[in-house]
Amino acid sequence: EVVISAAARALSHCREGWVYGLLHDLARRHHLQGVLGGLGSFRRVESVPVFVDALQEDELRPIAEAVLRAFGPTARPGLIAAAREGGGARYESDSHLRKRRSALALLVDAGVSDRDWLLLRPLVDEADHRIVLLACELGMKAGDASDLAHIRSRLRAIRPDAMWMHRDRIDRLLRAQGPREAARVTIGGAEASRRSSPDGWKA
Numbered sequence: 113e114v115v116i117s118a119a120a121r122a123l124s125h126c127r128e129g130w131v132y133g134l135l136h137d138l139a140r141r142h143h144l145q146g147v148l149g150g151l152g153s154f155r156r157v158e159s160v161p162v163f164v165d166a167l168q169e170d171e172l173r174p175i176a177e178a179v180l181r182a183f184g185p186t187a188r189p190g191l192i193a194a195a196r197e198g199g200g201a202r203y204e205s206d207s208h209l210r211k212r213r214s215a216l217a218l219l220v221d222a223g224v225s226d227r228d229w230l231l232l233r234p235l236v237d238e239a240d241h242r243i244v245l246l247a248c249e250l251g252m253k254a255g256d257a258s259d260l261a262h263i264r265s266r267l268r269a270i271r272p273d274a275m276w277m278h279r280d281r282i283d284r285l286l287r288a289q290g291p292r293e294a295a296r297v298t299i300g301g302a303e304a305s306r307r308s309s310p311d312g313w314k315a
Contacts, residue, residue: 136151148163163187164193188222188224191215192228195215212243219250220250233247236266242278248263248285
């Protein structure tokens with residue numbers, strides 16, 4: 113694997129069509145960092161699915177994300193398809209879920225159009241809290257007033273069971289919605305602290 117990766121990096125300096133074809137074939141059969149890096153240097157749109165698929169593997173995700181960011185808007189359709197793939201399924205593997213989360217995170221960074229948001233809006237109602245949180249972030253940028261009301265409701269619904277770093281992110285998003293939401297976040301945090309205190313708060 114080390115030899116294949118090193119050879120792929122060396123070959124990528126030769127900007128010939130046959131080299132791209134070889135790297136593309138290798139990337140589909142051997143998910144290796146060197147192969148992906150070499151293939152990514154060509155910036156060929158037909159290779160986007162290879163990098164989207166690599167998002168499900170922890171060791172490949174950083175380089176796949178970097179290449180997909182470099183593609184810019186060209187990668188958006190593939191990322192949208194990946195984020196939506198299997199949504200609402202009764203069972204979803206951890207690797208597939210990580211792929212969808214990563215695709216959504218890239219879309220949050222890049223932004224989406226109003227038309228794209230219509231495709232992604234159903235993700236706000238999924239079961240996975242991180243998928244919901246990322247979809248809500250997208251909706252806060254691209255959604256209309258009705259979307260925002262539902263998004264605020266969903267964020268409040270997932271907050272109690274979210275991990276602490278995600279709760280902090282949820283609170284920031286809600287506070288950004290105005291003084292009323294900021295006050296609700298403050299009151300909710302105080303109530304949570306009271307409930308978690310061994311003796312509670314005494315009046």
